Amino acid sequence: MGFGLLAPALTIMVLMLLLPVMALVMLSFWSQSGFDIDRSFTLENYWKLIEPSDEPTVWFGIPFYLKYPIPVILMIKSLVMSLVATIAVIGLAYPMAYFVAFRVRGNKAFWIILLTIPFWTSYLLRVFSWKIVLGFNGAINSGLMYLGLIDAPLEFLLYNPTAVIITLAHSWVAFAVLPIYVSLEKIDRSLLEAAADLGDSRWQRFWRITLPLSAPGTIAASLLVFIPTVGDYVTPTLVGGPGGTMIGSLVQLLFLRQDNAPLGSAVSIAMMLVIAVLVALLLWAIGYRKMRARRS
Amino acid sequence: MQRIKFIDRMAQGKMSRRHMMQSAGAFGVGTLVLPHLANAAEVLTCLEWGGYDAADYFQSYVDKHGAQPNFSIFSGEEEALAKVRAGFAADVMHPCNYSVGRFVSAGLAVPLDTSRLSNWKDIFPILQAAEGVVENGDVVMAPADWGNSSIAYRPDLVDDDFKANPSWSIFYDDKYKGKVSMLDNELAIIIGAMVAGKSYDDVFDMSGDALAAAAKEWGTKAIDNSRFLWTDASELQQAMASGEIVAAYAWNDLIKNLRSDGIPVEYAVPKEGMFTWFCGLTLLNSGKADPALAYDFIDAWLSPETGKVLIEESGYGHANMKSFEISDPAQVEAMGITDPQGMMADTIVFRNPSDEVQTEHNRVWGDLKALKL
Numbered sequence: 275m276g277f278g279l280l281a282p283a284l285t286i287m288v289l290m291l292l293l294p295v296m297a298l299v300m301l302s303f304w305s306q307s308g309f310d311i312d313r314s315f316t317l318e319n320y321w322k323l324i325e326p327s328d329e330p331t332v333w334f335g336i337p338f339y340l341k342y343p344i345p346v347i348l349m350i351k352s353l354v355m356s357l358v359a360t361i362a363v364i365g366l367a368y369p370m371a372y373f374v375a376f377r378v379r380g381n382k383a384f385w386i387i388l389l390t391i392p393f394w395t396s397y398l399l400r401v402f403s404w405k406i407v408l409g410f411n412g413a414i415n416s417g418l419m420y421l422g423l424i425d426a427p428l429e430f431l432l433y434n435p436t437a438v439i440i441t442l443a444h445s446w447v448a449f450a451v452l453p454i455y456v457s458l459e460k461i462d463r464s465l466l467e468a469a470a471d472l473g474d475s476r477w478q479r480f481w482r483i484t485l486p487l488s489a490p491g492t493i494a495a496s497l498l499v500f501i502p503t504v505g506d507y508v509t510p511t512l513v514g515g516p517g518g519t520m521i522g523s524l525v526q527l528l529f530l531r532q533d534n535a536p537l538g539s540a541v542s543i544a545m546m547l548v549i550a551v552l553v554a555l556l557l558w559a560i561g562y563r564k565m566r567a568r569r570s
Numbered sequence: 571m572q573r574i575k576f577i578d579r580m581a582q583g584k585m586s587r588r589h590m591m592q593s594a595g596a597f598g599v600g601t602l603v604l605p606h607l608a609n610a611a612e613v614l615t616c617l618e619w620g621g622y623d624a625a626d627y628f629q630s631y632v633d634k635h636g637a638q639p640n641f642s643i644f645s646g647e648e649e650a651l652a653k654v655r656a657g658f659a660a661d662v663m664h665p666c667n668y669s670v671g672r673f674v675s676a677g678l679a680v681p682l683d684t685s686r687l688s689n690w691k692d693i694f695p696i697l698q699a700a701e702g703v704v705e706n707g708d709v710v711m712a713p714a715d716w717g718n719s720s721i722a723y724r725p726d727l728v729d730d731d732f733k734a735n736p737s738w739s740i741f742y743d744d745k746y747k748g749k750v751s752m753l754d755n756e757l758a759i760i761i762g763a764m765v766a767g768k769s770y771d772d773v774f775d776m777s778g779d780a781l782a783a784a785a786k787e788w789g790t791k792a793i794d795n796s797r798f799l800w801t802d803a804s805e806l807q808q809a810m811a812s813g814e815i816v817a818a819y820a821w822n823d824l825i826k827n828l829r830s831d832g833i834p835v836e837y838a839v840p841k842e843g844m845f846t847w848f849c850g851l852t853l854l855n856s857g858k859a860d861p862a863l864a865y866d867f868i869d870a871w872l873s874p875e876t877g878k879v880l881i882e883e884s885g886y887g888h889a890n891m892k893s894f895e896i897s898d899p900a901q902v903e904a905m906g907i908t909d910p911q912g913m914m915a916d917t918i919v920f921r922n923p924s925d926e927v928q929t930e931h932n933r934v935w936g937d938l939k940a941l942k943l
Contacts, residue, residue, distance in 0.1 A: 286592065308925065309655070309676045344940045412815035427814075429748055433798050501571045515798040527936045560640045570828065 302539035319443040319540035336544065345524060345541050349548060352520040354468055355439055356503040363499045364492060367450035371491075372484075374451075375458035386455070392447045401512050404441045406514070408432040433515025441509050446502075450495035457483070457491025493560065497553060504549055505542075592747045615641035616864040617663040620803060621823070622697070626879045628870035639867060645801035646755065647672065648932055654678055654856050661857025661864045666849035667702030668920035670711045674853055675925050680853040681708035689872035693889045694722035695847060696911045702922065713889040714871045715880055716848035716910055718917065719836040721751075722820035722828075727813055736838035739765045740817050742791040751818040752792045754799035756935035762788020764842045766888045775923035777930050778780055789938045797937070810835065846917040848910065850889070881905065 277284075287563060297509045302319055323345050330337035335348050340346060363448040372384045392400065407413045408431040431437065469479045507522035514520070521541070528538030590799040615638050616623075623641040632638055642660065644650035654660050655676060665673055677689060681935035684690040689697075690712070695701060697713040704710070722739065725733060727749075732740055738761045741752050752758045763773040763784045776784065793799065797815055800806040809815040811833050818824075820837075828835040838844075851868040853861065870876060877893020880886045882901045887910060888894075893909050907913045915942050923931065 308929075331941070342937075344937050348940055387849045410809070411812045429797075429814075516793045516796055516939060519940055519942070524936075524940055527940070529656075530649050531646070532936050533648070533652055533655075534933075535656075 298539045301536050302543050304536045306534045306536050309533075319537050320544070321329075322537065323540060323544055345521070345544070348519065348521045348524050349545065351435075352504050353548075353552070355435055355520060356442070356500050356506075359439045359442040359446070359503055360496050360499060360500040363446050363450045364441065364496055366443065366447050367454055367495060368492065370447075371451050371458055375455055375461075386452070387453055390448050397445060398508065400445055401441055401509055404437070404444065405432065405513055408437055408440070431511060433518065435514070435518050437513040437515075438510050438518045438520070439452070441513050442503050442506065444515050444563035446499045453491040453495040453498065454488060455491075457488045457494075461487045468507070489560075493557075501549055501553065505545060573746040579591070589844070613637070614859040614867055615642065615660050615857060616640070616867065617642050617644055617654070617658075617660045618666055624758070625875065626883070627876050628867055628871055629875060631867045631870040635863070635867060638862070648928075651676060654854060659856050659858050660854055661850050661859045661861075662852065662867055663854055664836040664849055664850050665711060666709075666847045667700060667713075668847065668922040670702050670850075670852055671705060671922045672925065673854070674705050674710055678854050678856060679705075679710045680855050680861075681710060682712055682853055682868070683865075684709055684712075687712060687869045687872060689869055689874070689890055692874070692892050693872065694891055696914070697889050699849070702848070703787065703850065706887065711850040712868050712872055713848050713850040715850075715877070715886045715888060716846065717822045717884075717886040718837075718844050718846055718913075719757075719819065719821060719920075720844035721817055721840055722810065722824050723836055723838060724810065724813065724834060725836050726834050727816040728904065732817075733836075736840050737765065738762075738840045738842050741795060742788060747795045748797050749814075749816045750795055751798055751800050751809065751815045752796045753819040754801045754939075756789075756931040757819070758790040758792035758799075759785045759931075759935065759938075761842070762792060770843065770918045771921070774921050775927045776928050781930065781934055785934050785938050789935065790942075792893075793939060793942050796798045800903070819920050822886050826883070826885040843918045845920055846910075846913050847920045848889070854856075869935065 301311075303315050303317070305316050305318055307313075322342050325341040326339050327341040328339070330339050331343040331347075332338075333343070338346060351494060366505075370389060374389070375383055378385050379412065405412070408481075409415070410427050410429070410432070412431075414431060418424045419427065465487075466479055467481050469483055505522045505525075506520060507526055510518045510520045510523050511526075514523075525538050525542050525545075528534050571572060615926055618641050620643045623638075623643065625638055628639075638661075642653070642658065644653065647665050650660075650665075654663070654673075655678075670679065671855060678694065679790055682888055690837065693713060698709075700713070703713050721736060721738065723732070723736075723740075728740075729745075739757070740746055741750050742762055742765060743888070759781070760770070760773050760776075763776065764770055765788070766784075773780075797809065797848075798805075803821075803824065806815070806820070808820055810818060810824070810828060811831060822837070825835055825837045851871055853864050853868070857864065872890055874888075874890050874892035874896050877888030877890045878897045880888045881897040885905060887905070887908065890908075894902055902908055907916065923926075
């Protein structure tokens with residue numbers, strides 16, 4: 275039946291993913307009292323995330339009528355930051371993948387390996403290097419000062435959400451290049467020739483053939499980047515400063531500093547659900563539009 | 571501190587390629603050899619502050635057992651507490667007078683049998699009996715190091731006003747926005763209330779509306795004005811060395827480390843007062859190693875030789891009276907007050923609020939940080 279082939283992966287998934295997630299779900303229905311965990315079933319943790327209040331907390335000019343608005347605010351902030359990072363990643367990765375797929379003749383593997391070289395180092399090291407690049411006396415600041423363009427180091431480079439987005443974008447580019455490259459590579463070149471014969475300009479060819487046919491890879495790449503970055507914890511901790519926190523930082527805070535593992539679990543589960551719903555909505559919207567396009 | 575010095579030298583390019591390769595090689599060999607040692611018997615596991623994992627601080631333990639214990643580094647006691655409660659099998663933890671109570675309440679601290687500590691008799695009597703060392707009649711922490719928390723500042727980069735009349739208000743002053751760094755701790759709220767004129771004893775355990783109001787007014791300000799809230803002393807040290815930060819909440823060793831690098835730095839005596847803490851070693855019941863190992867480790871920390879290193883390398887005080895006799899007299903002189911009794915009389919000794927209040931402080935501080943844009 276082929277289940278034998280699947281068994282190793284399935285075992286690992288159940289042990290390393292399914293069971294921990296189940297434990298997290300269970301924990302989120304319990305509650306913390308002092309040093310102990312009260313194991314009676316309660317929805318209190320989830321209620322806390324949406325409990326309304328008459329007094330709004332204003333964040334970024336938006337009033338939040340919630341008693342405990344932090345998870346919602348950080349969720350929105352994380353989603354926006356990840357979205358920007360994802361757009362940046364696709365913007366960077368698409369031309370790279372296009373270049374390798376269409377411009378490189380021979381030895382494509384060599385180019386793919388070249389693209390992944392920065393990713394042979396650890397993620398942590400790469401984040402730290404961004405700290406050195408963006409830092410107060412880092413590469414950018416000392417370079418600009420050497421050129422005489424600025425007198426004092428620019429302080430807005432590090433310890434803010436922008437630094438987090440830059441670091442995330444760089445860290446995830448390689449993961450986006452590969453799926454986009456594969457879908458570009460698969461495109462039947464005769465389609466492009468046919469379009470050229472029928473009088474399409476280069477731009478029209480890209481717009482009407484290359485882009486739609488590479489969409490599956492591009493969407494896969496976006497999801498591959500978007501989903502993990504929403505919950506990222508390492509990057510905001512290292513380059514985010516006080517203003518660059520994301521939802522992952524809150525989960526860490528609840529588990530380790532505030533000693534409230536049940537609420538932390540509820541936040542993580544809620545985060546997973548929100549991301550799942552958003553992704554499902556996106557996929558549905560894309561599929562929907564395609565159907566409409568075919569009908570008309 | 572060796573680790574920090576190594577990184578510093580590397581960053582400044584003072585390290586030769588050969589030295590670099592040697593260190594890397596030694597590290598590689600060490601990593602290969604360590605697991606084999608670890609399999610021999612349960613190795614002692616210690617929860618320590620960054621920097622205190624250097625062998626200088628427990629040399630007699632290394633001499634006797636031939637290897638270092640395992641270390642896990644924490645940046646705040648609440649983090650360490652959560653780690654142990656989540657199942658981390660630590661044998662020894664390094665809390666302070668104001669935080670050891672949390673480990674006692676959580677049922678993790680084991681009373682110490684002081685007769686098993688050969689250096690106990692030389693500990694300052696005031697520390698032997700201090701609150702935090704003794705809880706409910708049991709000795710729960712063997713006092714080892716003591717020192718201050720105050721403001722470290724760059725005299726070449728702050729205004730004369732501050733130098734003439736140093737005050738904790740520098741962390742809440744918009745003039746220094748983005749140029750100061752507060753510790754990542756709810757003390758930012760409490761110190762703010764002190765700047766507003768309250769005394770530490772009135773505000774260290776404030777809760778409810780009073781805490782919420784102080785958090786909103788002072789905590790937010792400290793978070794907004796801090797370039798970053800520090801948790802890693804070496805990151806802070808680099809930021810002060812470069813001038814990115816001109817003033818920071820700091821312990822004595824920062825001053826010592828920066829000065830030895832030739833950077834001008836002063837330790838303020840703020841008008842609201844400077845703080846004193848004393849920390850020590852607590853035996854935990856979560857560990858798996860033989861308690862005899864833990865006692866050897868704790869005893870090593872209490873030895874005068876460790877005290878000498880603390881005094882000369884970090885500028886901290888030590889709990890063993892003999893430490894001051896064998897240390898470099900010039901270094902002892904430079905410390906100022908060398909008697910914990912005098913230090914406690916002249917400064918504010920940190921205190922421990924009740925568990926409920928501490929939990930509330932943790933929550934309020936965490937929420938406040940999360941709301942910063």
